[in-house]
Every structure is written in structure tokens, then in C-alpha cells.
Amino acid sequence: GMDKRSVREALANLAYQYQYSIPKDLHAIHRLREYFSQVFDYKLPHSSPNYAIDRAKLRQPECRLPGKYVVFVHLASWSTKLWPTENWQQLVQLALSAGFDVVMPSGSDEEMRRGEMLATGHTGVHALPRLSLSEVAWIINRASGVVSCDTGLCHLAAALDKPTVSFYGPTDAGLIGATGDQQAHIIADNFKCAPCYQKQCTYAGKPSSEAACMRAMQPLSVWEILSSLLAKADSATIDVVPQS
Secondary structure (H helix, E strand, C coil): CECCCCCCCCCHHHHCCCCECCCCCCCHHHHHHHHHHHHCCCCCCCCCCCCCCCHHHCCCCCCCCCCCEEEEECCCCCHHHCCCHHHHHHHHHHHHHCCCEEEEEECCHHHHHHHHHHHCCCCCEEEEEECCHHHHHHHHHCCCEEEECCCHHHHHHHHCCCCEEEEECCCCHHHHCCCCCCEEEEECCCCCCCCCCCCCECCCCCCECCCHHHHCCCHHHHHHHHHHHHHHHHHCCCCCCCCC
């Protein structure tokens, strides 16, 4: 395991017979890659991670899905990591206007109700019930792109190599941001207090469950970044013409 200067869990290093030093200021994924290269004594690769997901083994959900859609992951474990409902509503309108349906997964009844609220009045917005991780992966794998709060599903989208825009207000994209060739991070660079890693925002002086830095992330800018990623992904698709 990692030595006392590297490990995050206090005293855990006392259980390790073999200890390795890994800088704490590296991204979590890079830390693990560095760690395993030391443990098994191989040269650390500098390429993007290959998560080796077997897409053929993903479980197809029973729910009906549209043909062309983007996935909006509006859920997160902290309220301060959530993007405000009004911002999601504007982003939904932008996606629909661009010819995409919107699919929104959920992990709880509360999250499904939020999704249903965002879907109200839109035939092209689909709020899904709670599904297995494999089913959600199947859905993301067939999406054109993803917009996500800082939660596990943005990393799943990265592992599936999907164009993804993810939000990092109270958390640090440099340490835990989704990693891959088609990932874009929206960060709160105009807020000196970010990343604060707080579950209550005190930016305005009074504790609030909504983070001021998250509200400042504008839907139009988010959609423009996603559109750029989608265009780049389309241009990278090359049709091979067989020789006659």
C-alpha cells in the first residue's frame, strides 16, 4: 500500500508490508496508475486510460429510448454539487432545439421526481426510473453525448469514451475530474473559494444548500462546449471505402 506520506486513510499504512510513495497532488486515476507501475515494476504509460469495458456485455434496459439523444445527469451526492433546476431547464430547451431528445437517469425516487419535473411539457425529455449500473452504461454508450454533475456517472461516460461536459464547483477537477480524450470540465475559476469541498455554500455569507459557483455556470456556454465535442467526435469518424 501507500506510505504514510501518500495514504489518505490515517494509520492504514501500518498494515502494509510493502509501501510506496505516490504524490498526493496527482489526479486519483494517475495516482493509481503510478502506484501499480511501482508495485508491478513496469513503465508508467502516458496515454489516456483504457478502461477495457466490454460493451457487448452491457445489459439493455426494458424502457423505450429515442434514436438520437443526449444524457443529462442531474444528480449528485451533495446538494452543492447540483446544477440549479433553472439551468437544466434552459439546457433542455437548447438540446431539443438542436434536434436531440434528452434522457435523464436517476438513482432514487427523489432524483426521478426531479427528472420528471424537468421533463414536464416536453415529449422529447425522458426521465428514467432507477436502473442497474450496467443498464445505465448501455444507455450512455448509445448516447451522442453527456452533461453531468460531479458524480459517478460522469466517470462512467468517460470510461465509455463519450463526449462529456461535467461540472466542478465545490470539488477539484484536477484531482477527481472525469478523465479521457473527449472530456470537458466546467470549473468555478471566478470564485476564489472554489474548490471548497463544502456541503453548505457560504459564499453569500449565509449557509445555503445551493452553491453560488454552480449557478454561475451558464447553460448556453455548456451547450456550446458539448456541441464542439460532438462535432469533433463526428469529424473523427472515418468511413472506410472498400477497394474495387
